Amino acid sequence: MELEMKLFASLRKFNPELESIEVDDGITILELFDKAGIPPSEVAIVLVNGRHATLDQPLHDGETVAAFPPIAGG
Protein backbone atom coordinates (compact mmCIF):
# COMPACT_ATOMS: atom_id res chain seq x y z
CA MET A 1 0.00 0.00 0.00
CA GLU A 2 1.01 3.60 -0.44
CA LEU A 3 1.07 6.34 2.23
CA GLU A 4 1.45 10.10 1.92
CA MET A 5 4.07 11.54 4.28
CA LYS A 6 4.43 15.07 5.67
CA LEU A 7 7.47 15.65 7.81
CA PHE A 8 7.57 18.97 9.57
CA ALA A 9 10.37 21.27 10.79
CA SER A 10 13.52 19.46 11.96
CA LEU A 11 12.11 16.04 10.96
CA ARG A 12 12.53 16.84 7.26
CA LYS A 13 16.27 16.43 7.48
CA PHE A 14 15.92 12.68 8.08
CA ASN A 15 14.28 12.17 4.69
CA PRO A 16 14.14 15.49 2.79
CA GLU A 17 12.56 14.20 -0.45
CA LEU A 18 9.95 11.99 1.20
CA GLU A 19 6.41 12.64 -0.02
CA SER A 20 4.98 9.14 -0.34
CA ILE A 21 6.15 5.66 0.57
CA GLU A 22 5.26 2.09 -0.45
CA VAL A 23 4.86 -0.19 2.59
CA ASP A 24 3.37 -3.55 3.60
CA ASP A 25 -0.34 -3.63 4.44
CA GLY A 26 -1.21 -3.06 8.10
CA ILE A 27 2.15 -1.54 9.04
CA THR A 28 2.11 0.52 12.27
CA ILE A 29 3.32 4.12 12.54
CA LEU A 30 6.35 2.95 14.50
CA GLU A 31 7.27 0.47 11.74
CA LEU A 32 6.71 3.16 9.13
CA PHE A 33 9.13 5.53 10.90
CA ASP A 34 11.71 2.75 11.05
CA LYS A 35 11.36 2.12 7.31
CA ALA A 36 11.49 5.85 6.47
CA GLY A 37 14.55 6.50 8.66
CA ILE A 38 12.81 8.77 11.15
CA PRO A 39 13.89 8.23 14.78
CA PRO A 40 10.68 7.94 16.87
CA SER A 41 12.54 9.67 19.71
CA GLU A 42 12.49 12.88 17.60
CA VAL A 43 8.71 12.85 17.05
CA ALA A 44 6.22 14.46 19.44
CA ILE A 45 3.00 14.55 17.43
CA VAL A 46 1.71 12.20 14.73
CA LEU A 47 -1.43 12.82 12.74
CA VAL A 48 -3.12 10.34 10.42
CA ASN A 49 -5.43 12.11 7.97
CA GLY A 50 -5.33 15.10 10.31
CA ARG A 51 -6.28 13.14 13.43
CA HIS A 52 -4.03 12.67 16.44
CA ALA A 53 -2.56 9.13 16.41
CA THR A 54 -0.41 6.84 18.53
CA LEU A 55 2.74 5.01 17.36
CA ASP A 56 1.15 1.55 17.56
CA GLN A 57 -1.72 2.52 15.26
CA PRO A 58 -1.97 0.38 12.07
CA LEU A 59 -2.14 2.30 8.80
CA HIS A 60 -4.31 1.88 5.71
CA ASP A 61 -3.72 2.44 2.01
CA GLY A 62 -3.86 6.07 0.94
CA GLU A 63 -3.62 7.59 4.41
CA THR A 64 -1.55 10.68 5.09
CA VAL A 65 0.87 10.59 8.01
CA ALA A 66 2.16 13.92 9.37
CA ALA A 67 4.85 14.16 12.05
CA PHE A 68 6.03 17.08 14.21
CA PRO A 69 9.02 17.34 16.57
CA PRO A 70 8.87 18.64 20.17
CA ILE A 71 9.61 22.39 20.31
CA ALA A 72 10.11 23.80 23.80
CA GLY A 73 12.59 26.71 23.76
CA GLY A 74 11.68 30.14 25.02
Next chain:
Amino acid sequence: MSKITKNEEHLSQILEQLIETTGEVEIAIETLAGDQGIPKREAEALACGLDIFPKRYKANAGTLGSEGQKRLLQSKVLVAGLGGLGGHVVEQLVRCGVGELVGIDADNFDETNLNRQLYSDINSIGLSKTEAARNRVAKINDAVEFYPITRKLEDLEGNTYDDVDLIFDCLDTIPSRLHLQEMGERYSIPLVHGAIGGWFGQVAVVWPGSKLLSNIYGTKREGIEKALGNPPFTPALIATLMVSEGIKLLLGKKKRENTVLFADLLSNQWQNITL
Protein backbone atom coordinates in the same frame (compact mmCIF):
# COMPACT_ATOMS: atom_id res chain seq x y z
CA MET B 1 -10.07 42.02 35.42
CA SER B 2 -9.77 44.99 37.78
CA LYS B 3 -12.83 47.13 38.31
CA ILE B 4 -12.84 50.85 38.89
CA THR B 5 -13.89 50.90 42.50
CA LYS B 6 -15.26 54.41 42.83
CA ASN B 7 -18.38 55.42 40.96
CA GLU B 8 -17.42 55.20 37.31
CA GLU B 9 -20.09 57.58 36.10
CA HIS B 10 -19.13 60.21 38.64
CA LEU B 11 -15.43 59.97 37.81
CA SER B 12 -16.18 60.09 34.09
CA GLN B 13 -18.08 63.35 34.59
CA ILE B 14 -15.12 64.85 36.46
CA LEU B 15 -12.77 63.68 33.71
CA GLU B 16 -14.96 65.23 31.03
CA GLN B 17 -14.88 68.56 32.88
CA LEU B 18 -11.12 68.33 33.30
CA ILE B 19 -10.66 67.65 29.59
CA GLU B 20 -12.83 70.67 28.82
CA THR B 21 -10.99 73.03 31.18
CA THR B 22 -7.43 71.82 30.44
CA GLY B 23 -8.00 71.09 26.75
CA GLU B 24 -5.51 68.24 27.05
CA VAL B 25 -6.51 64.60 27.63
CA GLU B 26 -3.16 63.63 29.15
CA ILE B 27 -3.24 66.45 31.72
CA ALA B 28 -6.85 65.67 32.59
CA ILE B 29 -5.97 61.99 33.15
CA GLU B 30 -2.97 62.90 35.29
CA THR B 31 -5.05 65.33 37.35
CA LEU B 32 -7.92 62.90 37.84
CA ALA B 33 -5.60 60.11 38.96
CA GLY B 34 -3.80 62.43 41.41
CA ASP B 35 -6.93 64.12 42.83
CA GLN B 36 -8.98 60.94 43.18
CA GLY B 37 -6.16 58.62 44.23
CA ILE B 38 -6.81 56.12 41.44
CA PRO B 39 -4.16 54.41 39.27
CA LYS B 40 -3.39 56.19 36.02
CA ARG B 41 -4.42 53.12 34.00
CA GLU B 42 -7.92 53.44 35.51
CA ALA B 43 -8.09 57.13 34.59
CA GLU B 44 -7.04 56.17 31.06
CA ALA B 45 -9.73 53.47 31.01
CA LEU B 46 -12.30 56.11 31.97
CA ALA B 47 -11.16 58.26 29.06
CA CYS B 48 -11.60 55.31 26.70
CA GLY B 49 -15.05 54.83 28.21
CA LEU B 50 -15.81 58.36 26.96
CA ASP B 51 -14.50 57.31 23.53
CA ILE B 52 -11.45 59.53 24.04
CA PHE B 53 -8.09 57.94 23.32
CA PRO B 54 -4.98 59.01 25.21
CA LYS B 55 -2.40 59.86 22.51
CA ARG B 56 -0.20 56.87 23.27
CA TYR B 57 -3.03 54.52 22.29
CA LYS B 58 -4.28 56.53 19.27
CA ALA B 59 -2.70 54.15 16.77
CA ASN B 60 -4.41 51.22 18.53
CA ALA B 61 -7.84 52.82 18.07
CA GLY B 62 -8.84 51.43 14.70
CA THR B 63 -7.81 47.91 15.69
CA LEU B 64 -8.98 47.71 19.30
CA GLY B 65 -11.79 50.27 19.51
CA SER B 66 -12.33 52.35 22.66
CA GLU B 67 -14.18 49.52 24.43
CA GLY B 68 -11.32 47.15 23.59
CA GLN B 69 -8.66 49.58 24.75
CA LYS B 70 -10.59 50.09 27.99
CA ARG B 71 -10.77 46.35 28.48
CA LEU B 72 -7.02 45.93 27.99
CA LEU B 73 -6.29 48.73 30.47
CA GLN B 74 -8.44 46.86 33.01
CA SER B 75 -6.76 43.50 32.32
CA LYS B 76 -4.10 41.70 34.34
CA VAL B 77 -1.76 39.35 32.51
CA LEU B 78 0.95 37.04 33.81
CA VAL B 79 4.06 36.45 31.70
CA ALA B 80 5.96 33.33 32.77
CA GLY B 81 9.54 33.50 31.48
CA LEU B 82 11.21 36.78 30.47
CA GLY B 83 13.77 35.43 27.99
CA GLY B 84 13.57 35.26 24.19
CA LEU B 85 9.78 35.09 23.97
CA GLY B 86 8.92 36.87 27.22
CA GLY B 87 10.87 40.05 26.44
CA HIS B 88 9.06 40.58 23.15
CA VAL B 89 5.71 39.62 24.70
CA VAL B 90 6.09 42.16 27.53
CA GLU B 91 7.20 44.86 25.08
CA GLN B 92 4.07 44.44 22.96
CA LEU B 93 1.65 44.06 25.88
CA VAL B 94 2.90 47.32 27.39
CA ARG B 95 2.52 49.15 24.10
CA CYS B 96 -0.98 47.66 23.70
CA GLY B 97 -1.80 49.18 27.08
CA VAL B 98 -2.52 46.05 29.11
CA GLY B 99 -2.97 47.59 32.57
CA GLU B 100 -1.21 45.12 34.88
CA LEU B 101 1.62 42.71 34.12
CA VAL B 102 3.09 40.08 36.40
CA GLY B 103 6.55 39.10 35.13
CA ILE B 104 8.16 35.91 36.43
CA ASP B 105 11.74 34.77 35.94
CA ALA B 106 14.36 33.53 38.40
CA ASP B 107 17.38 34.19 36.14
CA ASN B 108 19.87 36.98 35.46
CA PHE B 109 21.04 37.95 31.97
CA ASP B 110 24.28 36.49 30.68
CA GLU B 111 26.23 36.83 27.40
CA THR B 112 24.48 33.86 25.77
CA ASN B 113 21.19 35.82 25.90
CA LEU B 114 22.47 38.74 23.81
CA ASN B 115 21.59 37.26 20.40
CA ARG B 116 17.83 37.23 21.03
CA GLN B 117 16.55 38.40 24.41
CA LEU B 118 15.15 41.89 23.93
CA TYR B 119 16.02 43.28 27.38
CA SER B 120 19.58 41.94 27.42
CA ASP B 121 22.40 44.27 26.44
CA ILE B 122 26.00 44.89 27.42
CA ASN B 123 24.90 46.88 30.47
CA SER B 124 22.28 44.43 31.70
CA ILE B 125 24.56 41.37 31.95
CA GLY B 126 24.20 40.10 35.52
CA LEU B 127 20.94 42.01 36.08
CA SER B 128 17.82 40.00 36.90
CA LYS B 129 15.46 39.62 33.94
CA THR B 130 12.55 40.87 36.05
CA GLU B 131 14.43 44.06 36.98
CA ALA B 132 15.40 44.71 33.36
CA ALA B 133 11.77 44.20 32.28
CA ARG B 134 10.52 46.54 35.00
CA ASN B 135 12.94 49.26 33.93
CA ARG B 136 11.86 48.92 30.33
CA VAL B 137 8.11 48.98 31.11
CA ALA B 138 8.55 52.17 33.15
CA LYS B 139 10.30 53.83 30.18
CA ILE B 140 7.52 52.92 27.72
CA ASN B 141 4.28 53.42 29.65
CA ASP B 142 4.03 54.81 33.19
CA ALA B 143 0.35 53.84 33.43
CA VAL B 144 1.13 50.12 33.22
CA GLU B 145 1.82 48.39 36.52
CA PHE B 146 4.57 45.76 36.37
CA TYR B 147 4.93 43.29 39.25
CA PRO B 148 8.31 41.52 39.11
CA ILE B 149 8.63 38.07 40.69
CA THR B 150 12.21 36.79 40.73
CA ARG B 151 11.46 33.20 41.66
CA LYS B 152 11.02 29.83 40.06
CA LEU B 153 7.52 29.19 38.82
CA GLU B 154 7.19 26.07 40.95
CA ASP B 155 7.86 28.11 44.14
CA LEU B 156 5.11 30.69 43.66
CA GLU B 157 2.30 31.37 46.11
CA GLY B 158 -1.21 30.56 44.94
CA ASN B 159 -2.21 34.23 45.23
CA THR B 160 0.16 35.08 42.38
CA TYR B 161 -2.69 34.05 40.08
CA ASP B 162 -5.32 36.23 41.79
CA ASP B 163 -7.33 38.32 39.31
CA VAL B 164 -5.13 37.18 36.42
CA ASP B 165 -7.12 37.15 33.17
CA LEU B 166 -4.54 35.49 30.97
CA ILE B 167 -1.19 33.69 31.22
CA PHE B 168 1.62 33.76 28.64
CA ASP B 169 3.72 30.61 28.59
CA CYS B 170 7.17 31.87 27.53
CA LEU B 171 9.04 29.19 29.46
CA ASP B 172 11.90 27.05 28.16
CA THR B 173 11.40 23.56 29.59
CA ILE B 174 8.60 21.04 29.10
CA PRO B 175 8.16 20.21 32.81
CA SER B 176 7.74 23.90 33.76
CA ARG B 177 5.28 24.39 30.90
CA LEU B 178 3.23 21.43 32.13
CA HIS B 179 3.28 22.93 35.63
CA LEU B 180 1.94 26.21 34.20
CA GLN B 181 -0.79 24.29 32.36
CA GLU B 182 -1.80 22.81 35.72
CA MET B 183 -1.95 26.28 37.31
CA GLY B 184 -4.09 27.56 34.43
CA GLU B 185 -6.41 24.66 35.01
CA ARG B 186 -6.49 25.12 38.80
CA TYR B 187 -7.31 28.84 38.58
CA SER B 188 -9.40 28.60 35.35
CA ILE B 189 -7.12 30.91 33.36
CA PRO B 190 -6.38 30.34 29.65
CA LEU B 191 -2.75 30.12 28.55
CA VAL B 192 -1.15 31.44 25.40
CA HIS B 193 1.62 28.97 24.69
CA GLY B 194 4.63 29.69 22.50
CA ALA B 195 7.80 27.67 21.92
CA ILE B 196 10.83 27.99 19.67
CA GLY B 197 13.79 25.96 18.42
CA GLY B 198 16.06 26.88 15.49
CA TRP B 199 14.01 27.95 12.45
CA PHE B 200 10.87 26.50 14.00
CA GLY B 201 8.18 27.57 16.42
CA GLN B 202 4.66 26.86 17.63
CA VAL B 203 1.77 28.82 19.13
CA ALA B 204 -1.37 27.55 20.82
CA VAL B 205 -4.13 28.67 23.16
CA VAL B 206 -4.45 26.22 26.05
CA TRP B 207 -7.97 26.38 27.46
CA PRO B 208 -8.36 25.23 31.07
CA GLY B 209 -9.17 21.52 31.09
CA SER B 210 -8.03 20.91 27.50
CA LYS B 211 -4.63 19.41 28.48
CA LEU B 212 -3.41 20.62 25.10
CA LEU B 213 0.24 20.84 26.21
CA SER B 214 0.12 17.23 27.42
CA ASN B 215 -1.16 16.26 23.96
CA ILE B 216 1.53 18.31 22.23
CA TYR B 217 4.47 16.94 24.21
CA GLY B 218 3.27 13.41 25.03
CA THR B 219 6.15 11.68 26.82
CA LYS B 220 8.82 14.10 25.52
CA ARG B 221 10.69 16.13 28.12
CA GLU B 222 13.20 17.88 25.85
CA GLY B 223 12.75 19.83 22.63
CA ILE B 224 14.74 20.34 19.43
CA GLU B 225 16.13 23.65 20.73
CA LYS B 226 18.68 21.67 22.77
CA ALA B 227 20.39 20.77 19.50
CA LEU B 228 19.36 23.75 17.34
CA GLY B 229 19.60 26.68 19.76
CA ASN B 230 17.54 29.84 19.17
CA PRO B 231 18.32 32.55 16.59
CA PRO B 232 16.95 36.13 17.05
CA PHE B 233 14.14 36.08 14.49
CA THR B 234 12.16 33.03 15.65
CA PRO B 235 11.32 34.33 19.17
CA ALA B 236 10.31 37.75 17.79
CA LEU B 237 7.88 36.13 15.33
CA ILE B 238 6.39 33.61 17.74
CA ALA B 239 6.03 36.29 20.47
CA THR B 240 4.12 38.46 18.01
CA LEU B 241 1.73 35.61 17.21
CA MET B 242 1.31 34.94 20.94
CA VAL B 243 0.41 38.55 21.66
CA SER B 244 -2.16 38.76 18.87
CA GLU B 245 -3.74 35.53 20.17
CA GLY B 246 -3.69 36.94 23.72
CA ILE B 247 -5.26 40.25 22.72
CA LYS B 248 -8.05 38.37 20.92
CA LEU B 249 -8.64 36.32 24.07
CA LEU B 250 -8.78 39.43 26.28
CA LEU B 251 -11.21 41.07 23.87
CA GLY B 252 -13.44 37.99 23.65
CA LYS B 253 -12.65 37.52 19.95
CA LYS B 254 -11.27 33.99 20.23
CA LYS B 255 -13.43 30.89 19.99
CA ARG B 256 -12.54 27.78 21.95
CA GLU B 257 -10.60 25.23 19.89
CA ASN B 258 -7.58 23.01 20.51
CA THR B 259 -5.27 23.96 17.67
CA VAL B 260 -1.53 24.40 17.34
CA LEU B 261 0.06 26.63 14.72
CA PHE B 262 3.49 25.41 13.58
CA ALA B 263 5.85 27.77 11.79
CA ASP B 264 8.74 26.47 9.71
CA LEU B 265 10.80 29.48 8.69
CA LEU B 266 13.32 27.37 6.80
CA SER B 267 10.86 26.15 4.19
CA ASN B 268 8.25 28.88 4.84
CA GLN B 269 5.56 26.39 5.78
CA TRP B 270 2.73 27.10 8.20
CA GLN B 271 0.58 24.32 9.55
CA ASN B 272 -2.46 24.60 11.75
CA ILE B 273 -3.40 21.30 13.39
CA THR B 274 -6.18 20.25 15.77
CA LEU B 275 -5.41 17.91 18.66
